[in-house]
Amino acid sequence: MKKTFFVTGFQSAKGVGKSSGKSYEFASLFxxxxxxxxxxxxxxxxxxxxxxxxxxxxxxxxxxVRQLSQYEYPCFISAEIDIDPEDMTSTILVEVFGHTPLDMNVPLDNKPKGTLSAGS
Known part of the structure; x- marks a missing residue:
C-alpha cells in the first residue's frame, strides 16, 4: 500500500544486546x-x-538505511508499506519512492492564521 508520511527523523542501529548477547539491527522513522x-x-x-x-x-x-540517511528531515516521504514478516500484526516500510523536505526557516505562508484585527 502506497502512503505518504510526515517524518521528523530517522534512526537505525546495529549491535549486540548487553544481556541477551544476540545481534540486532533495525531502522525506524519518527x-x-x-x-x-x-x-x-x-x-x-x-x-x-x-x-x-x-x-x-x-x-x-x-x-x-542508506537511502533514508541521505534525506533532510523533516520531510514528507512517499513509500510502500506491507505486512511485517516478523510481526504479522504490524506494518513495515519496504520501498521509498521519494521525499519532499521542508525548510523550517522559510514559512509556507507568512500570513498569520486566526488573528483578529482591532475592532473585531
Whole structure:
C-alpha cells in the first residue's frame, strides 16, 4: 500500500544486546500521528495537532538505511508499506519512492492564521 508520511527523523542501529548477547539491527522513522481525543465516565480530553508516538513509529526494512540517511528531515516521504514478516500484526516500510523536505526557516505562508484585527 502506497502512503505518504510526515517524518521528523530517522534512526537505525546495529549491535549486540548487553544481556541477551544476540545481534540486532533495525531502522525506524519518527512520523507524526494525530493526537486522539478520548472520553470516559470520569473525564475527557480536548486535543488538536500531532504527536510522535514511540509505539507508532514506522519500522523500515534495513535495506533502506542508506537511502533514508541521505534525506533532510523533516520531510514528507512517499513509500510502500506491507505486512511485517516478523510481526504479522504490524506494518513495515519496504520501498521509498521519494521525499519532499521542508525548510523550517522559510514559512509556507507568512500570513498569520486566526488573528483578529482591532475592532473585531
Amino acid at each position: 512520523n507524526l500521528s494525530p493526537v486522539r481525543n478520548w472520553e470516559t465516565e470520569k473525564g475527557r480530553s480536548e486535543s488538536k495537532g500531532f504527536t510522535i508516538d514511540d509505539d507508532k513509529c514506522l519500522k523500515a526494512d534495513i535495506s533502506l
